[in-house]
Amino acid sequence: MKKAFFLFLAAAMLLCGCDKECSVSETLFVFDTVLTVTLYGESGTQLEEAIDGIKIITDSINKCASAHNPDSELSRLNSSAYNCDIAVSETLYEIIKTGLYYSELTDGTLDITLGYLTEKWAIGTERFSVPDEEYIGKYKELDGYRAVLTDDENRTVRFSDDKIRLDLGGIAKGFAAEKCDEYLRYLGIDKALLDFGGNIVAVGRKSEDSQWKIGIKNPLDNGIFAAVSCENKSVVTSGNYERYSTLDGVRYHHILDGKTGYPSDSGVISATIIAENSAEADCLSTAVFVLGAEKGKSLIESIDGAEAVIIDENLNVTATSGITDDILEIL
Amino acid sequence: MSKRAIAVSAAVIAAAAVILAAICIFMLGSRGGDCACIYSDGKKLYSINLGAVTEPYELTVSGKNGTNLIRVESGRICVREADCPDKTCVNTGWISDGLFPIICIPNRLEIRIENATEIDGVAQ
Numbered sequence: 213m214k215k216a217f218f219l220f221l222a223a224a225m226l227l228c229g230c231d232k233e234c235s236v237s238e239t240l241f242v243f244d245t246v247l248t249v250t251l252y253g254e255s256g257t258q259l260e261e262a263i264d265g266i267k268i269i270t271d272s273i274n275k276c277a278s279a280h281n282p283d284s285e286l287s288r289l290n291s292s293a294y295n296c297d298i299a300v301s302e303t304l305y306e307i308i309k310t311g312l313y314y315s316e317l318t319d320g321t322l323d324i325t326l327g328y329l330t331e332k333w334a335i336g337t338e339r340f341s342v343p344d345e346e347y348i349g350k351y352k353e354l355d356g357y358r359a360v361l362t363d364d365e366n367r368t369v370r371f372s373d374d375k376i377r378l379d380l381g382g383i384a385k386g387f388a389a390e391k392c393d394e395y396l397r398y399l400g401i402d403k404a405l406l407d408f409g410g411n412i413v414a415v416g417r418k419s420e421d422s423q424w425k426i427g428i429k430n431p432l433d434n435g436i437f438a439a440v441s442c443e444n445k446s447v448v449t450s451g452n453y454e455r456y457s458t459l460d461g462v463r464y465h466h467i468l469d470g471k472t473g474y475p476s477d478s479g480v481i482s483a484t485i486i487a488e489n490s491a492e493a494d495c496l497s498t499a500v501f502v503l504g505a506e507k508g509k510s511l512i513e514s515i516d517g518a519e520a521v522i523i524d525e526n527l528n529v530t531a532t533s534g535i536t537d538d539i540l541e542i543l
Numbered sequence: 544m545s546k547r548a549i550a551v552s553a554a555v556i557a558a559a560a561v562i563l564a565a566i567c568i569f570m571l572g573s574r575g576g577d578c579a580c581i582y583s584d585g586k587k588l589y590s591i592n593l594g595a596v597t598e599p600y601e602l603t604v605s606g607k608n609g610t611n612l613i614r615v616e617s618g619r620i621c622v623r624e625a626d627c628p629d630k631t632c633v634n635t636g637w638i639s640d641g642l643f644p645i646i647c648i649p650n651r652l653e654i655r656i657e658n659a660t661e662i663d664g665v666a667q
C-alpha cells in the first residue's frame with residue numbers, strides 16, 4: 213500500500229510539473245504616471261521585499277529629478293546654478309551626466325536644457341500657451357547642453373547662462389527603470405516585467421519556450437500596431453499622442469525640437485527603441501522622433517546594441533538592420 | 544517489479560491523469576470571461592467577470608483626491624464621470640481587452656483587464 217502511495221505521488225508530481233514559480237504585481241503612482249511592476253520568483257517574501265525596494269528607488273529618483281515639484285533637488289539646482297557651482301546628490305549627478313552624454317551623442321537633438329521652453333509651453337497642462345517668437349528666439353540663442361558645466365571630483369553643476377533650466381523628463385523614467393533592473397539582478401530576480409508609464413523593461417525570458425512580447429501602440433488609435441519579441445531588453449516609445457494640448461484646432465504635442473523651439477515636425481509620429489539600457493532607450497527614442505526616420509535610423513545603426521522601429525504619419529515603418537522578422541510582427 | 548506492482552502503477556497513473564483532466568476542465572469552464580480589476584492607490588478593490596455581467600450597473604470609487612463613477616456592462620467597462628481636473632479617465636472611454644488600462648492619476652484609480660491578451664506590455 214505504501215508503495216502504491218509513493219507511486220501515486222510520483223505520478224501526480226510528474227503530471228503537475230511541480231511548478232514553484234510565483235509572481236507579485238504592484239501599481240505605483242510616480243513620475244506623474246503609473247508604474248506597474250510584476251516580479252517572478254520562488255519566494256513570495258523576497259518578491260514583496262523587492263517591490264518595497266523599487267518603491268524606494270523610484271520615489272527617491274522622482275524627488276530629486278522632478279521639474280514639476282518646486283521642492284525637488286532639480287528645481288533648487290535650476291534656480292541657483294547660474295555662475296555658481298552647486299553640489300548635488302550622486303543620483304542627480306548621474307542622471308545629469310547621462311543626459312549630457314546623450315545630448316552630445318545626438319548633437320543636441322535630445323537636449324536636457326529644454327526647461328526654459330517646456331516651462332513656457334506647459335503642454336498637456338492647464339498652463340499651456342504658445343510662446344511668442346521673441347521668447348523662442350531667446351532660447352535658440354542659448355548654448356543648450358554645452359552651457360551645463362560639471363565637475364566630477366566635487367560633484368558640482370554650474371550653468372553658464374541664466375536662462376538654462378534642466379528638464380530631465382526625457383530620461384528620468386528610463387533612468388529609474390534601469391536602476392530597478394540593476395537592483396532586481398542584484399537580488400537574483402531574473403524574471404520581471406517593469407512598465408514605467410509605457411517604458412518597458414523585460415527582465416529575463418517569459419518562459420523557457422518564449423520571449424516577452426511587447427506591443428507598440430498604434431499612434432493613430434487605441435490599438436496595437438506591432439509587437440516586438442525580446443528578452444533582457446528595454447522597449448521605449450516616444451509618440452506624439454502621449455501628451456498634447458489643442459489651440460484653435462491646432463494640436464501641439466509635447467516633444468519639442470530644440471533647434472526650432474516648437475513641437476517636432478519631422479514626420480515621425482512614433483519612435484521605438486529596443487536596447488539593453490532603459491535610460492539609453494528613453495533618450496534615443498526622443499532623439500529619433502525629432503531627427504526623423506532617415507537620420508534617426510542612421511543614428512541608431514551607429515550605436516551598438518540598439519535597434520529602432522520608426523513609424524511616420526502615413527504609418528510607414530522604418531526599422532534598423534537588427535530588427536528581423538522573428539523580432540517584429542506587424543499586427 | 545512484479546506484474547501486480549506494474550498493474551497498480553498503471554492504474555494509479557491513469558487515475559491521476561483522470562483527476563488532473565477533471566481539474567483542468569473545471570478551471571477552464573469556470574473562467575467565463577475577461578476579468579476587470581479595479582485598483583485604488585495600488586490596492587485591488589474589485590475583480591469583475593465581465594462575461595458574467597447580465598445587467599449594466601454602476602459603482603463609485605473614492606480615491607485620494609476625489610471620486611470616479613464606473614459603469615460596467617457585459618464585456619466592457621468605463622469611467623462615466625469623475626471629479627478629476629483632466630478627465631483623462633473619462634476620455635479613455637470603454638475598454639474591453641487587456642491592451643490599455645483606464646488610469647486616473649489625480650484619484651489614483653486604475654482599471655485593468657487581466658489575462659486577456661498574449662501581449663505582455665505596451666510601449667507607448
